[in-house]
Amino acid sequence: MISIRDLKKVYGRTQALSIAQLEIGNGEMFGLVGNNGAGKTTMFRLILDLIEATEGEVLIRSMPVQRQEDWKMITGSYLDEGFLIDYLSPSEYFSFVGGLHSWTADDYSRFYLSLEGFCPDDMLQGKKPIRSLSQGNKNKIGIIAALIGDPQLLVLDEPFAHLDPSSQIILKRLLKKINADRGTTMLISSHDLTHVTEICNRIVLLEEGLILKDLHTAGGTLGELEAYFSR
């Protein structure tokens, strides 16, 4: 699904990210961990062509993201509040994003049903603008919008942050189900090691812009990660 080749991002003299080679396969659940400043968000932004790579390139389905736009039609993403059009109500925002994928009313009702309570009904019917919602609800709106259009690739930065415990559990179940049903490739970063090890089958650990570990999740993965972070 994604190929990264000789990708480098340098800010002034500091190297934010340097990845010689990384392949992410179709249907992979790819987890990204690392402390603040390790380069997680930089990597996601490079994949989504939001910042210019100093060197190298990213291919989604062998489309170079810098030179083509078609990858946008199969990619859903939510990194931060910059992805929300905050003067719209949640339902207006969803219908705007769905409109870009020519969704019909049937598509929406099927979609809302498939969310399994991740989005409370009163939020959909509400006429409040997104900007007046709480952090947790904003985060939810962003994740839901990323799922609109049934993307083949989903990129989420810290999806569990600010969510209440029930929503975290529902989200984990939801992501796993979407991955199992449709084979959606997912890139998920998180500071919560339990969550990532639970849902991802591959975990990459970044430190100062470099890939330090590339693990296939197994019984000992959580312990290995905890050992690294508690050094």
Next chain:
Amino acid sequence: MPYPTFVSSLISHQWKQTTRSAYFEKGILIRIFIGLMLTYLVINFVVIGLFMGKIISGAFPDDDVTWAFSRILFYYFIADFVLRFFVQPLPVLTIMPYLHLPVKRTKLFNFLLAKSALSLFNFIPLLILLPFMLKSVLPGSEGGFALSWLLTVILLVFANNFLAFIVKKVYLLKPLILFAVLAAAALLILADVKTSYLISRGFASAITGIAQHVYLLLIPLTLLVVIYLASWFFLYKNRYIEQGMKKEKLLFSGNESRSFDSFGIPGRLVMMEIKLILRNKRPRSFLILSAMFMFYGFMIYPPHRQAGTGMYLFAGLLLTGIFIMQYGQLIMSWESRSFDQICTSGLRMHDYFRGKFWFFIATNIISFLLTLPYAFYDSRIALVNLAAFLYNSGINIFIILFLGTYNTRRIDLGKGAMFNYEGTSFLHFVLIIPLIGLPYLIWMLFLVLGHPDMGFAAIGLAGAAGLLFSEVLIRSTVKQFNSRKYKILNGFRTT
């Protein structure tokens, strides 16, 4: 708590609310700058007041100076009302935290209303009225005429204040009243012009008439009291709604967005742009300023009726394009807060700019239609404005979009437009020169050749050609955008 202590603590709460707001905590330089600006303005107003008599007797040599000035006040009151409606902030002493305390509501309402009377809108006129009264009314008038005249006008200023207060409160409950306000103002002025100034003449005679007999002052006084009581009762009736108002209401929400669906993605984008403008303070004030700018024609057209068509061209370009020239310059900055979304959602940049293009066309059409009534002055205005409209649509839109890609500053949509230069750069002030200067040069060329009318045709044709090749121009706009994309994204994210 004794009444004076209570009032003084309310005043101190207000003072703290103001001084502790984020807006006030600006640097000392900004405060000095604002102070200097205010002093400058005060001096200006006083000077205008002193010379008003001379200006008026120059403009209306046959009329009595006080009477002629009172006639002008008719228009002033209309403009004042509209301006208050849009600009004057409602005094928000949030009543809620006081309602459960042992305080009489009557006190709170009186305080709220008294506070609105302290607005600058009520004192700036005094800066002109007082010098004018002393210099031009007092000499040569008997008894208390001058004083009564001044009092009458001041009473009306305050009546206007409370009237605007009620209407604005109603507006919060029923936003559509906005159009009623604009329509009423336009109708009043139109009716006055159509009846050869019968209304404003009557108004002037009424004011000067009242001033001749002191007891007649009861009329404006009663008016003021009635309006004050009306606003008091309005506050009383809606005292529980105060809290509801704090909840943000979405203008233009619901299913009307579907009506644009048949236009495809560009149609949806136009819809989004409309929502962006109506729901955010700063773009909304751009819209209102552009709308008020339409009245600029009254200042341009009549004095230049004889002078030929050069001025018409200038006015036409400015009036039919004011919105795109003002709002358009920050075209992508308006969406700076969610620009990451625009670049990653399944939106092709070609469609994005196509949406911008159609939105601009729509606003140009509206501006053009609004300038058409000026054709009553001179039918040529319609033709000149048609050429200007075409040029603004076919050429200037693309110049604005092209230069817009150089604007990489983030904008906070929630702040007002007055004295707000966030996101504006030097470019903003210079841009207007090529937008108007270029077509002007084309026209001058034909003027020198002796065919000014062909000049208009040339401008119109240039615009039409731009419209014809709009898809090609949109494509090159996308190319330009792509070359600037990362700089724009970076600027929107960080600065």
